[in-house]
Amino acid sequence: MNQQNIAAFVEQRWDNSILPVLADYIRIPNKSPAFDADWQANGHMDKAVGLLRQWADDAGVDGFSSEVVTLPGRTPLLYAEVASTGGAGTVLLYGHYDKQPEFDGWEPDLSPWEPVIREGKLYGRGGADDGYALFGSLTAIAALQAEGKTHARCVLLIEGCEESGSYDLPFYVDLLKARIGDPDLVVCLDAECGNYAQLWATTSLRGMLPGVLEVAVLTEGQHSGAAGGIVPSSFRLLREVMNRVENPATGALLPALYVEIPDYVRTQLSSVASVLGDGVIERFPWLPGVRPETDDPLELLINNAWRPSLATVGLSGAPTVDNAGNTLRPATQAKLVFRLPPTLDADVAASTVKAELEREPPLGAHVRFELDTPQSGWCAPPFAPWLEASIDRASQNYFGKPAKRMGMGGTIPFMKMLGDAYPNVQFLVTGVLGPKSNAHGPNEFLEITTAKRITACVAQILADHASRADPARVL
Numbered sequence: 001m002n003q004q005n006i007a008a009f010v011e012q013r014w015d016n017s018i019l020p021v022l023a024d025y026i027r028i029p030n031k032s033p034a035f036d037a038d039w040q041a042n043g044h045m046d047k048a049v050g051l052l053r054q055w056a057d058d059a060g061v062d063g064f065s066s067e068v069v070t071l072p073g074r075t076p077l078l079y080a081e082v083a084s085t086g087g088a089g090t091v092l093l094y095g096h097y098d099k100q101p102e103f104d105g106w107e108p109d110l111s112p113w114e115p116v117i118r119e120g121k122l123y124g125r126g127g128a129d130d131g132y133a134l135f136g137s138l139t140a141i142a143a144l145q146a147e148g149k150t151h152a153r154c155v156l157l158i159e160g161c162e163e164s165g166s167y168d169l170p171f172y173v174d175l176l177k178a179r180i181g182d183p184d185l186v187v188c189l190d191a192e193c194g195n196y197a198q199l200w201a202t203t204s205l206r207g208m209l210p211g212v213l214e215v216a217v218l219t220e221g222q223h224s225g226a227a228g229g230i231v232p233s234s235f236r237l238l239r240e241v242m243n244r245v246e247n248p249a250t251g252a253l254l255p256a257l258y259v260e261i262p263d264y265v266r267t268q269l270s271s272v273a274s275v276l277g278d279g280v281i282e283r284f285p286w287l288p289g290v291r292p293e294t295d296d297p298l299e300l301l302i303n304n305a306w307r308p309s310l311a312t313v314g315l316s317g318a319p320t321v322d323n324a325g326n327t328l329r330p331a332t333q334a335k336l337v338f339r340l341p342p343t344l345d346a347d348v349a350a351s352t353v354k355a356e357l358e359r360e361p362p363l364g365a366h367v368r369f370e371l372d373t374p375q376s377g378w379c380a381p382p383f384a385p386w387l388e389a390s391i392d393r394a395s396q397n398y399f400g401k402p403a404k405r406m407g408m409g410g411t412i413p414f415m416k417m418l419g420d421a422y423p424n425v426q427f428l429v430t431g432v433l434g435p436k437s438n439a440h441g442p443n444e445f446l447e448i449t450t451a452k453r454i455t456a457c458v459a460q461i462l463a464d465h466a467s468r469a470d471p472a473r474v475l
């Protein structure tokens with residue numbers, strides 16, 4: 001395969017065609033249904049999926065067909081196929097077009113819904129997570145076609161519910177089962193990367209357990225002088241209940257949320273720690289003097305990929321501080337998000353955590369833990385020899401460095417569903433979510449050079465997939 005031609009095609013397509021449309025895409029505030037209860041009436045989701053489909057239809061890919069499939073009340077799914085140009089099997093390429101909410105803290109000249117390109121980065125909500133996936137996937141295929149290289153039949157699934165836990169997706173996968181066929185390779189461009197210097201293949205993802213914890217003590221707020229000392233603070237009781245699942249001094253969570261860490265994970269992450277070193281820590285915007293949970297990069301990587309963690313991502317039941325009177329509040333709500341080890345069953349974890357939080361409420365307070373959809377993590381099957389070699393070849397060709405493999409701290413619910421549905425499938429799970437890209441916070445950016453290189457890597461891997469020695473075909 002002519003590497004220069006592929007790189008040039010990808011470069012040209014990104015600069016002239018993708019970036020302008022991705023900028024328009026960023027302007028659409030199509031927040032995932034969990035963050036926009038009126039998403040149907042607001043119409044942003046339809047607009048976003050329509051924009052993506054229009055671009056795909058105009059991308060000049062031979063054998064391409066697309067459809068926006070909509071089940072009643074569910075977020076639309078962009079379904080597309082590209083006919084095989086000779087390769088056997090089916091490749092499933094996955095991405096999502098729903099977005100995280102704005103969050104605050106954007107720099108003064110940046111904003112979630114107005115794209116800005118600065119120093120090679122495209123800033124704005126949803127460009128990196130995960131708007132670019134369709135563009136990257138289809139451009140990889142187009143680049144192969146322009147070079148006259150063979151690829152297998154490709155199916156693209158771009159869903160609209162990922163940031164809400166992908167609860168709509170199983171219905172579409174059921175509906176489209178026969179059309180999807182039997183994929184033997186999944187390409188997912190929704191993951192993280194350890195740095196922007198090489199290709200990162202994700203070997204595991206954590207699960208996620210989101211829910212809202214409420215502690216209520218009164219029917220209405222009371223003068224805190226009159227009630228203090230008689231009526232307990234709902235915030236104190238909430239802390240007390242939370243301490244049952246999280247040690248406030250060490251951050252250790254319920255023992256039931258841990259799994260035994262396989263030996264290969266330590267080996268793999270030691271190699272990552274030696275490449276990243278302090279980069280493991282420096283990828284975050286620390287305040288002066290603040291230290292990580294430990295100074296050992298290996299332990300930090302294991303914590304992030306294979307141990308549970310807890311973040312309190314939302315709080316309500318209280319006014320903002322500048323509008324807070326001296327009132328003892330009737331209730332406090334906290335949105336908790338537990339990340340779970342890759343191999344832990346999220347439903348079992350959910351019932352354990354719920355039971356622990358709700359049992360024997362202190363002082364008879366009304367305590368409820370309302371669960372969102374629990375999402376189990378995922379562990380990649382071992383790479384087939386052809387894919388193992390192809391990932392390294394791709395990274396070497398387009399980044400000039402060997403690839404790295406590591407477990408990532410994030411969650412992509414669909415990978416677990418796919419792994420269960422197609423036990424023999426192989427996975428390339430990678431992405432542009434590297435240091436400071438901040439997909440779920442302020443100042444989200446897409447590192448443009450990395451996006452181009454990953455696109456070219458996908459082209460390489462699709463070409464290698466098409467020319468692999470298929471064991472099923474050897475008689």
Ligand SMILES: [Zn+2]
Pocket residue numbers: 096129130162190
């Ligand atoms: Zn994503």
